[in-house]
Amino acid sequence: MENQTLIMNRQTSAVKFKDHIPSDPNNIDTVVSASDFSVYYGKFHAVKNVNMSFERGKVTAIIGPSGCGKSTFLRCINRMNDLVDSCRTTGLIALDGVNIYHPRLDVVELRRRVGMVFQRPNPFPKSIFDNVAYGPRLKGVHGRKELDEIVENSLRRAALWDEVKDRLHSNALGLSGGQQQRLCIARALAIKPEVLLMDEPCSALDPKSTSRIEDLIAELSSEYTIAIVTHNMQQAARVSDFTAFFYEGNLIEFGETKLLFTNPKCEATNDYITGRFG
């Protein structure tokens, strides 16, 4: 099976280990780029030499059968896999041209720039207000008026404001599953990230909530760069501008969603899309 990758080659040569200034100013459209990136869990080679990039202001979907390494790859973009002891990476991922695996990288700052929404909604056992205000408070925002504003904006953007504006101080665990996930989105938006990573955000939700969140993603895509991992191809086709197909740790194909779904270049992609496996 051929590996066809489509990546801005200028990016790869420009970024060096110590140098964090991109030499080619035309690359400002690329927010995140991965170059020869591999992930090992112990001996297991989970992600194999991936080269791809995420364009600013666009939604990029990552699809593939379960166990193909897409979640693993996504979680490396904000270095969440640091929390796993046996995880080891080679190659590099750059955010705005900066190698995020640099030894002196400020991981906390990275995670503020790259937000994440998880598969299962995981609001803190605090009030709705405190959930959304958590991130800003970490940054040092304590003024009541400021926080109120940030919370309202984030909840509005997550299309949750009207439903919860009267009970901002009630416990977040009392919301329904769909509402909780939107709350997690609002929480992630509150710190104004550049990139929003979404790891199968609708897989634990019912169809109605799923479609609401898909609408949300479409709305948000104008302001944020979104990378979404999904096992639901129809969802990927609906919401994304670009799609990457992963299989057994390899990036098989990457391209514009319309093109990839109607006229995939690889046979494996075609097989997956038509449902022959996965």
Next chain:
Amino acid sequence: MNQEMHKRAQTLILDRHNSAARALFGLLGRAALLAVTALPTLAIIFILFFIVRESIPFLDNLPRVKEFFTSTHWAPSKEVDPSFGALSIFYGTLMVTVGSCAVAVPLGVIAAICLSEIVSPKFAGIFKPVVELLAAIPSVAYGFFALVVFAPILQNHGGFLLSALALLAGLPACAIIGIAFSDMALSKMLRNPNKNQKAAFRVIITVALCALPVAAAYKLFSVEIASGTNAFNASIILAIMALPTIVSISQDALTAIGRDMREGSLALGSTRSEMIFKVILPCAKSGIAVAVILGFMRVIGETMVVWMASGNSLKIPEPFYNFLEPVRTLTATIAGEMGEADQSTGSARYHVLFAMSFCLLVAGLLLNGASQWIGSNRKKK
């Protein structure tokens, strides 16, 4: 655009200074946490060190150590030629421990079996507070009960109580054993017995066996208990104290066994109690062993109950299994003699008490080690 990106990129990478500072901070923080966590370690080391150090002056002297373990003459406060024979005290500890575990282990394990296998989980949940209540009551309250309520009953109605116990516990047990035994013997002894012969045989054997507890009760009825504070009193109260530990840990071990074991056995046609004895108990035996050891540890280390209820006499009871005589234990001796011994720091009297603590510590460490070893073995399975 370039410059803005440059600025933002800059904040992502920390300069050497900051990075080093952060790393150092993290390390210091971890070290501080580790230091605090190491405090219990320090404590245990210190405790061991001190007890050993203060007991060495006593243990140094070999003939005295021999006397300590073999002689029953205990007179540490004599001015001239004091004697430190602690054999009767060791025996007292042993007696009380064995006595209480003889009561608590069967009772506790059967209760645990009942809670995990026989009653509904809802009822087991309701019964949990009873066990926790027994566990929460302070030991001095148990000692008070033993001294002020139980001891007078033993002294005034001891014979009646003991004979009643013999009947209540002995009769059902002997009846059951009789029935089971008669059946087994029946098939071996008579060929083709008819119904009447079967019944007669059963009745004869059962009645014969039941004569035992009745005889025991009759004999016990006339027993006069001289003093209500004795080994029997202490054993019963200590058994009550050890019960919660044994019950709750055994219960955990039993409920951890999967359903498939139980279903497999029942599907083969066993009765519930056969399933319990032949399948569940062997499976849970390491967990129950841990429970018993922990119960042991609780009993050996108990001070107040034995100080108040065991009578504090220095003789080994006559005959050696007579629980109705007063005894003295290691913990009660330490508690009782320490106050005065502290006045004469440096004397053998002072150090012998540390030698006793050393023995207690060693016993505790061995038991703890045993329970952890058994527990880890279980995990390996």
Next chain:
Amino acid sequence: MSNQIRKVLDKSFSAAAYCALVVMSLTVVVFLTPIIVNGIGAIVFKATVEHEKFLMENLDREYSEKVLQRIAEANAAREPLYKMMRDYERGDSAAYKKRLDNGISRALAHIESGSDKIFALLNETSAEARVRMAAEFSRLAWFEYLTELDLAAKEARASGNSMALAKVLQAQEDEISEAAKAALNELGEKKKLTFSQKSMLRRAFTHGVFEELKAKEGELHDDDDAYIAVKHGIEELLGPATQGDKEKYKLMRQKYGQTRMSLAEDVLKNSILTISITRANAEGAEVSQRIDSLKFFKNTPVEKMLLYVEDNIDAMLRPHWTIYWGFFTDNPYDSSIFGGIWPMILGTFYLTAGAMIMAAPLGIIAAIYFAEYAKEGKIVGILRMCVGTLAGVPSIVFGLFGLTFLINTLHVSDNKSVLAGAITLALLILPTIIRSCEEAVKAVPNSYREAAAGLGAGKWRGICSVILPSALPSMLTGIIISMGRAAGETAPIIFTAATSTGAALAVWEIFSQPTPALPWNIYNICSEHEMADKVQHVQYGMVLTLITIVLALNFAAIVIRARMQKKLKS
């Protein structure tokens, strides 16, 4: 084995299993019932006016008109009794002396006039006959005196003058002895008597009278002893009769009568209606006997007193049900015979709070380290083993360690102190706290950690802002239950902090002073108290208080956990 038998065995095993549960439940009931019933009796009981008098005079309790009137009525009811006693104790000895002296002189006159007969006696040949005749002579001589003595004794007992008569008789012995000696010497000089002749004469003069005198004296002393026993019993019951008496007593228990009606009834039964007196038995040894006072004092004024006390005890003591909350807030007086147990409760509170303040932060930090930071390896394994070992050390060894290390070596305080005791207790409960807090932290779902990290929280920030708050209910539960254990432990504080008597400590004194504490004082009051039967209610009250504190702490822990979990989930 046949199926039938197997079924029987199965059923009987089930029955045995149920019995085990029943036995455990019964144990709880049998254990708690007497403690609860008698412990409540320490607070809710039938009190007498003596109780109120004690509270008024020593604890500055203000009392209503009703109570003051009750005290006045009780005093009024006692007056007749005291009058009876005063009358009885007055005694007039002069009259008796006169009568008996008369008797003596007549007897001596007899002896003198019959002195010739005596000589005939001396010349008798057989010793046996001599003895017989001497005895007869003496009997005749002293006959009137002895009759008089008998009458006097009877009268004295009936009228309450035994003491007076006994005093007279004591003097009389000497008088008779002197007079006999004088007469003997006179005769001896006149007739030149030998030694044996003199002794024979002596026998003739005084045979029989001394024994009688001694016997009568004995009886009268018995009376007196018995009366004094009754008088002590009445004083024990009602308290000193006059203010003057009260002031000369030093111990509080002598200044007041019985404060509890149940104890008063015991005193009535054991110290007034039956009393103990010492008598010489057949071998001549002094033994104490119990006698029935009413029978002993029949037909004497003392009988009237006894009947008065029996009939009017309620009027003299005015018993009434009361709830004595002061049991918890008052200091003890006179070895806890009066007053309450406040210093013990306060001491227990200091020790428990001190232990928690020291152990909780250390335990939580250690738990966080084990749960979040520790990488399983050799060092962590050793640390865990040490925590486990510490949990298995007997509590008495902790006490010894506290004494030798904290006090004798480190000198955290010069002598026993609350500080040393609290440190010892903290060490005792530390392993349990570490264990339960570690489980609480481990139980926090990983998703929270991920969410916090994803939002840019560093590890420590994440722990403080998300994990600790969600683990808090379980942590609190474990900590509060450990507090309950610390409150009830005795062995660690015997040598490090506890004292049997003492005042409630002020906060700044806890660093250097020992304190009474419930567990230690319970032991003390059961084993070493000199009047254990008088303070039984205090024993039960202290045990009930301690058990209530411990169970309340356990219950609070469970309620807090349930509530906080509800809040977290709602």
